[in-house]
Amino acid sequence: TKVITDVICPFCGTLCDDVEVTVSDDGKKLLEVANACVIGTEKFLHSQSSDRVTKPRLRQEDGSWKEISYEEAADYTAKLLAKAKKPLMYGWSSTNCEAQSVGNEIAEIAKACCDNTAAVCHGTTLIAVQDIGLPSCTLGEVKNRADRVIFWGCNPAHAHPRHMSRYSIFPRGFFTGKGQMSRKLVVVDPRCTDTAKMADVHLQIEQGRDYELLDALRVALKGEWLPDVVAGIPAEKIREVADILKSGRFGIIFFGMGVTQSLSKNHNIDAAIALTKDLNEYTKYSIMPMRGHYNVTGSGEVFAWQFGFPYSVDLTRGFARYNPGDSSSIDLLLRGEVDAMFTIGSDPGAHFPISAVKQIAKVDSVCIDPHMTPTSGVSKLHVPVAFNGVETGGNCYRMDNVPIDCRKVVEPPEGMKTDLEFLTMVCDRLKKLKGVA
Ligand code: SF4
Structure with missing residues (x-):
């Protein structure tokens, strides 16, 4: 057998590039997959399934x-x-x-x-980017710099299983030497997902009220008046999160279909990009869609x-x-x-x-x-x-x-x-x- 290293996983948009695959000497049989998550591994192993259709x-x-x-x-x-x-x-x-x-x-x-x-999925994001642009970065910058991470309307623990371990939460980067301990994680999701369970703050937003909460965060950043509750979240909590976001050195907002496909669609993303721009008045912020395929x-x-x-x-x-x-x-x-x-x-x-x-x-x-x-x-x-x-x-x-x-x-x-x-x-x-x- 031989082991092929630095293989790219062709399943999700994380495109992990450290997969190791063991194949037979003649290169005709794929025997084992290492480093990929369970869904990535299945993608490789499916190629070997005995009931595969091989003719049109x-x-x-x-x-x-x-x-x-x-x-x-x-x-x-x-x-x-x-x-x-x-x-x-x-x-x-x-x-x-x-x-x-x-x-x-x-x-x-x-x-x-x-x-x-x-x-x-992210068509609404593309429309928003055409509206107001996208202040973004690479996943390498996230790994090395991000000490504030927001997951909004996405659940990478299930949909992009190695995203958090390779780039966003756990790895030790150049300026994030303590890995998870160097970062604060905020999750915005109406559900208590496995990602939300790991968060420092989980904003359990009312379904479809993303636009209001994004705007409320923009208002809270400026220290202006807020109603007592916005999108099911008390004003004190919104102010607390605004302070967490402002106090970081480099922040990243990752967002998924929970926000691109909920009420207001591309306008949610307009507001999320505007929030990113506002945050750049205090510190450095980027925003990135969690692409699926x-x-x-x-x-x-x-x-x-x-x-x-x-x-x-x-x-x-x-x-x-x-x-x-x-x-x-x-x-x-x-x-x-x-x-x-x-x-x-x-x-x-x-x-x-x-x-x-x-x-x-x-x-x-x-x-x-x-x-x-x-x-x-x-x-x-x-x-x-x-x-x-x-x-x-x-x-x-x-x-x-x-x-x-x-x-x-x-x-x-x-x-x-x-x-x-x-x-x-x-x-x-x-x-x-x-x-x-
Ligand atoms: Fe593949 Fe899993 Fe990495 Fe996605 S997170 S690219 S499915 S190994």
Whole structure:
């Protein structure tokens, strides 16, 4: 056996880069995974599961699957996209930037609507960043400098299990030599989560009242008048937290879907960024979204390079239009405008409202995913591919916008294509069908 070190975990936006993987001498079997958390480990081990689908499958009239070749699958996909008036190409967050780039080229030729999973998580953050900018930093700076850490509407103990041990709470950094003892942790969450249980202060906010509490903190920083209770939190407590935040040398606000998807949405993030700016009048503060899928940040970057917008891009008129709430996936599906569905690197079948999933089931559809998922279950064609970051490398972006190259550690099953290879096959065929050079 041999041990491969410094492997990147392709599961969550923390992109841990210290994983060690033991493989057989011929590189065909992945045997053990060290250093990754339990969900990251499972991602690596899934590549070895005995019930894995290794050939594309086309659904038959009676509902059964028929195995077909990758060439036939690429033909089917290219024809489907060429024929559709308004195809939706959704996902992208669990594949590498190289595949995303070819996918965007396909979207442009097919005049598709192209969207990533930000539409249902941090899309509101991206809108807020366009409104007022983002004073941010890297996770390395957090590790070395942050003595005040806020987790607002997120629960890294479960969703990003090594975030706290590698970057935000426990590690000893250059200016945070006592690790956890050097930092004060404030958690804002209506639930008493496992992260909240570790906090120095847990603000158990009333559900959906984030905007009020963010504004109240801004007022408390300035020492101005506050009502007795805001968002379920007594004024004294808000003043106490404002003093904790002000007294640090370097603070960071991490925020998650509890605040991006609650009442007020992007305006919550406007207020959180404004709070960060205000805090910079007293000391140094940064703010960072807790991105979920391991390369959702990369998808936003690649969209922005190629289309000028980070998600929910409508190319049906031959140029990029961006109008989240109108051009975003769920809205398009619920209005019944989509006549073909192409999914890659995500699972809308598990995360979209059931009425949107029913629309996916109605139209011609392709799902590109190494796993059998609720989306593959309602799609007409399922194309299994090699695991990105395990059976193929490629570039991806960590939640702090740092690009990192994933490593290939094991061979995929014989004959299996990667996302990039399959998308390139589709792109070549689509160009021929559309007469594009
Ligand atoms: Fe992988 Fe995220 Fe766990 Fe790190 S925290 S090992 S990136 S799942």
